[in-house]
Amino acid sequence: MKDKAAQLTLDEWDIRYRELCRHGLREPDYGGSLRRHVDEGGDRRLLRLRMDNSEAALRLWNLLLSEEDRLHRARAEGKYLVGTMKDLGTVPVMAYALDDTVAFYPDGAWWTPCLMEHTEGLLALADQLGVDDSFCPVRAMLAAFVNGNHFPIPDTVVCSVGATCDDMSAIAQRLDELGFPVFWWEIPHRRVADADEPSVELPGGSRVPVAQVDFVRGELNRVRRHLETGTGQSLDDARLAAGIRRANQVRRLLGQLRRFAYLGDPSPMPALEMMIAEILSIHFCSDWAETVAVVEDLLAEVRRRLIANEGSRPAGAARVYWINPPADLRLMNLLEEAGGRLCGTDYMIAHALDPIPEDMPPLEALARMALADPMVGSSAERADRIAREAARFDAEAVIVSRISGASHCATEGLAIGRIVERRLGIPVLDLEVPPVLDAMEPTIRTRLEALVETVRSGRRA
Amino acid sequence: MKTVAYCHPLVPSEWIEAHGLRARWTVPRHSGAGAICGMCPYAQAVVDTLAGAGEETIAVLTTACDQMRHGAGLLAEGLGDRVFLLNVPSTWQSPASRAYYTEELQRLGRWLVGWGGRRPAAGQLAQVMADHDRARNAFRHGQIPDEPPSWCNPVAVRLAAEAKRADRGGVALGIVGGPLMEHDLAIVEWINAAGGRIVLDATCGGYRTLPERFDPSAIERDALAELIRAYFDHVPTIHQRPGSRLHDWLANAIREHRAEGLLCLRYVWCDLWHAEVARLKETAGVTILDMDLGDEDRGGEGRVVARLEAMIESLRKQPR
Ligand code: SF4
């Protein structure tokens, strides 16, 4: 049943869901009404969100919000659970190449206080554990490990350190001390090769010294051995190559989806659903096959809307390039309500969207991918890529979504803002929101409207 | 001759001086420009200070924490190639990390040569290492150098001098945390006034982060390898993963120096020290006073003194 694109409240989705069912909606086993995530799962934030009305979006939301159930089922089935932290997109490619192995990011608890509007008490528990709000919301993960009320405790925890945020390094260390042993692997700060030093190109376009790739390849080999020991399986190159091909299938689909969604006008898929879709790339929401199916559905819906020249908001909205995930999902709705739309993003996972090279030994390819992480290089390099992509997607403004307490946010906004303004001459808005932004909503709305107005007056000039 | 400013204990001063350049642990000051919200005051002071340093100064910062890593990026916007970012691995248990640190020191060497240094001639590194080792050893044994040394945070040396001068007995305390700045020296007086004394400086750049003593025969065999052993294999820092090395060192040092309490001086927004306080309380075996201070608070408020007095008072009442 196809209807014109719209964004619905949860009440409106209830009606829509009943209609879809009457018309013979077919859903995967994790399907169902969105309402149940509030009633049974406590995801109260849905009551304040506006969600896309497509069947594809319904499937996307259900995939996302059923992940904890899926992980508990995997545990019950005796699968090997890998809690992978910080690398955002590398270790899961390796883990999913093994049989009966499921990798997930406990870091995902980042959004739990938002989704459950603090009713779950994770941040309060993190405070008690000595990790207060001078840390980013990833501190919710520490509490989720300790109270065990969310994801199942993984069989192993694998965390990248080195050129990572202090928040994660410090919290993962705390986890280790609290009895959740961490397997550490090193990702060094990505640097520019010296003049006479051999270098290679990474997915995404930057170049690094061969020596850095060699080092990371060695580190990933340690991860490989660790996973082999844990699962009792061999993770040979053939298996890894198959894992890379599977990851690339998702990445290519997402690449197409981003291109269509960010270039189409009116915007054929809202910001919130696009953000969730992009984030599927890092560990496939614990189900690779369903991730493929969900993204294919979204892509089909976006194609249909592009052909019908249809979007949930009018054409001509201010084109905004978005940096960093917002602590409160509602912010993405507010952008659109203020007259803006997404035209590109860097949610710190650009390396999980770029296809992984398939024409080289798999560990070499994964090492190159890990080093392409925008967060392991300098803010200037990250800004450079952002400026290139923002220009390609005709951005008219940039929003740096500052994450409260994040060690990189104090300075990166400054650096990125300066570089983007200099290169593109478009306005940059630095915006920080807490996990539940309700108290600040009027102020945020005003700031977003002011940004949109600046864009519009720039068009008139 | 260029001065090479640095502020992390895994930057070996010997390596810089063996290249014929002057090494100096930078003692940062704020420029007076506004604080960047969310930035560690120490990292910001380092950036402010080095940004204003003359052409004769070049700087080596490290990747040991994200704040300093990004601080180096900010600094490089103004200073360009005059800033070198040394990758110091967080992991320390694998031979690959050690090898990576070695490669990084070699890369640092090439950069130093690019700034007028010269490749160390045979025996030159060994000579500097022997000199520093002697001086450090004397310092370890209570001898205060006449001049601020190049091999540690000069504020730590002044702290040792002040602590010695002001020592009138009392409750024995250790201090631990990030690197000290000039105005932190006030802590000696406060501790003293409250009836305590400093017996252990475990701040970054002080006694804790001095490298292990060099083995002369190992220096003779391969000076650089010995330098790396003494630094990489032994200096306990807050950024290392796993973090057990720091806790083991502290527990030993507290026993050895008979510290009855530990004062953790940590900079606001420093996640690394902040998260470790809870563990310190478990491993140190003594009372810990956690001081989460913004830079502006570090100059000396009554609040700090009152907390110190309360700690020392309660330690005094404990059976010894
Ligand atoms: S939001 Fe930033 S600081 Fe927090 S875990 Fe992610 S990368 Fe680290």
Ligand code: SF4
């Ligand atoms: S005090 Fe902490 S945040 Fe500041 S420079 Fe040192 S380790 Fe980094």
